[in-house]
Amino acid sequence: MASIDKPDPEVPTKLVASEGAPPLPPPPAPPCKVDYFAVDVALRVWLFAAAVTSVVVMVTSEETEVVPVPGVPNHILPLPAKFNHSPAFIYFVAALSVAGLYSIITALASISVLLKPDFSKTFLLHFAFLDLLMLGVVASAVGAAGAVGYIGLKGNSHVGWSKECSVYKKFCTHVGSSIAVALFAAVLLVLLSMLSISSLHRRIRD
């Protein structure tokens, strides 16, 4: 007779209990691959929409107003405010563009796994790694653009940096909206990473 002295606390108690009884409990259901990758594709489509919206709103933020020329008193000129006047906003546009491109490529990869699920485990690992890196890039871009946007909104009296949003209202609205959408994209990337990780974790349990 098989003697099991120290059964595992989590699983084998059922097996030991059912040793004498003829009807074995049904085996656990196979991991639900289709559901995971379907949610994954949906989130990546949302990520693409968020990244493209964010980039378009930021790029179309240009506004020209008649303002005093900085550094030259009593002198006014029509001066434009553009996103590419600030390196932080350029980095923001670059990072979100990369995130948009990345979302297309990984959505296609995810769809290919849906059609042919043989390599799903390898894809899960690579998705988890890449989503992580992309999250770092997008989060830092949101932080950088948010910090510069905040100075534009409130100014900084300690170092004499003037607020710009009292003059360039449309520009500031665009920048703020763009940052809000990019924050949503960062949240989507967190969800995507969590989805990959929890899917990996669930497969261990199965």
Place this chain on the structure above:
Amino acid sequence: MASIDKPDPEVPTKLVASEGAPPLPPPPAPPCKVDYFAVDVALRVWLFAAAVTSVVVMVTSEETEVVPVPGVPNHILPLPAKFNHSPAFIYFVAALSVAGLYSIITALASISVLLKPDFSKTFLLHFAFLDLLMLGVVASAVGAAGAVGYIGLKGNSHVGWSKECSVYKKFCTHVGSSIAVALFAAVLLVLLSMLSISSLHRRIRD
């Protein structure tokens, strides 16, 4: 008859199922838990050191210089530059402080798993989730502080924001060093997340 005194906790179904078959395949090697969590503890200690260094360097950056008062021409005064003059730097210090505290707690948790590896799978999942969130927070803090630091270093002629680093040299050195160390902390968080994910992935293969 086969008598199994201490069944492997992870593969009980195979053992029970193969009771009648004479040639048992060699059981797969158990996952190398100790190695993973030892590296994990080491990385978390590094993360703690990086976070504390970053916060200390940023907080001790105060410098007072005799400068023209912003907005008042022909008027000079000894004015201090402190990290808490900028909301981005305050967020930076808060985020890195949280990262330092988090690294202590998770290092203790990791050590407890080293001593008692029963719950390693659950810990892996929670570590992967929490490292992810912490990476988002630290990356955005580095982005925010970096963007403000860059304006301080180079100024922005388009909106008349003056550069500050030509005057406050010590302050800028501290801020720059602090951001560099925080960037290292963010890289450590990426490595920690990758470690958790690849460990989860390896357990599927086992």
